[in-house]
Amino acid sequence: xxxxxxxxxxxxxxxxxxTNLIAGGGAGMMEALACHPLDTIKVRMQLSRxxxxxxxxxxxxxxxxxxxxxxxxxxxxxxxxxxxxxGIVPKMAIRFTSYEWYKQMLADQKGAVTSKxxxxxxxxxxxxxxxxxxxxxxxxxxxxxxxxxxxADPLDVPKYRNAAHALYTVIKEEGFGALYRGVSLTAxxxxxxQAVNFTAYSEARAALQNYHxxxxxPSYETMLIGMVSGAMxxxxxAPIDTIKTRLQxxxxxxxLSALQRILVISRExxxxxxxxxxxxxITPRIMRxxxxxxxxxxxxxxxxxVLEKGREMIPGGKYEE
Numbered sequence: 001x002x003x004x005x006x007x008x009x010x011x012x013x014x015x016x017x018x019t020n021l022i023a024g025g026g027a028g029m030m031e032a033l034a035c036h037p038l039d040t041i042k043v044r045m046q047l048s049r050x051x052x053x054x055x056x057x058x059x060x061x062x063x064x065x066x067x068x069x070x071x072x073x074x075x076x077x078x079x080x081x082x083x084x085x086x087g088i089v090p091k092m093a094i095r096f097t098s099y100e101w102y103k104q105m106l107a108d109q110k111g112a113v114t115s116k117x118x119x120x121x122x123x124x125x126x127x128x129x130x131x132x133x134x135x136x137x138x139x140x141x142x143x144x145x146x147x148x149x150x151x152a153d154p155l156d157v158p159k160y161r162n163a164a165h166a167l168y169t170v171i172k173e174e175g176f177g178a179l180y181r182g183v184s185l186t187a188x189x190x191x192x193x194q195a196v197n198f199t200a201y202s203e204a205r206a207a208l209q210n211y212h213x214x215x216x217x218p219s220y221e222t223m224l225i226g227m228v229s230g231a232m233x234x235x236x237x238a239p240i241d242t243i244k245t246r247l248q249x250x251x252x253x254x255x256l257s258a259l260q261r262i263l264v265i266s267r268e269x270x271x272x273x274x275x276x277x278x279x280x281x282i283t284p285r286i287m288r289x290x291x292x293x294x295x296x297x298x299x300x301x302x303x304x305x306v307l308e309k310g311r312e313m314i315p316g317g318k319y320e321e
């Protein structure tokens with residue numbers, strides 16, 4: 001099991017919280033703008049009940065996307081984007097900052113971090129971001145994405161007009177706790193995502209750095225390993241994400257706990273739609289997450305490098321906060 005130092009390139013300390021806020025937030029915004037349409041298609045596929053109706057075939061991601069554009073215009077693919085952009089800066093800041101913090105905490109006395117420690121740091125970082133930001137953001141996003149209305153027709157007024165209105169309506173009608181519906185599944189999904197993602201990325205990055213004999217990698221290599229590592233998460237937890245989407249889409253049922261609702265949804269999916277229903281939306285999810293992580297890591301590494309070079313130019317040549 002390989003071990004890596006917690007120190008940054010050239011023996012520098014890990015990126016500061018401010019660096020992670022700016023670099024992570026910028027990377028997240030670029031990723032959201034580029035990949036959100038695929039997320040909307042994924043959500044619609046996960047919510048589809050077509051497999052239950054006799055004579056209706058399952059729709060693939062291309063057909064689903066084309067149907068959204070036809071019925072709701074191309075803007076329909078960007079439903080819920082406001083909620084994502086609102087939460088993406090704190091989400092990415094928390095992800096990278098907490099990952100670095102957990103990694104240092106799990107390092108040995110010499111500052112070396114094993115692959116196991118990297119995996120655990122990614123797992124804890126994913127759970128942290130899920131609880132602090134991702135769950136409320138996704139509840140609002142999914143409510144907006146699930147609405148089948150045309151954004152070009154002013155008379156077609158949806159229940160949730162925008163992210164702020166959706167937030168207000170959900171809290172008013174269902175209480176503040178509704179924003180944390182599915183938090184356990186979201187934490188499990190985000191945790192496994194980031195555990196696999198950071199481990200694969202760190203190992204591949206270290207291997208390429210050793211191969212080139214330098215800590216600075218070209219952007220195309222960062223993009224490539226980000227894409228590969230990003231695809232691994234969805235493949236490992238697709239059923240969790242599908243169940244979570246259905247749980248967050250609907251109000252709570254009286255008399256049923258969160259665990260009971262998860263079991264009810266799972267049984268209904270298995271009985272009425274078959275095992276394939278747990279992997280609905282896997283294609284657009286991989287198509288979104290893989291390039292999304294490629295964009296995230298590439299932009300993050302670039303912005304972090306720019307910010308760190310700026311800190312090195314402090315009078316006296318000291319590398320300091």
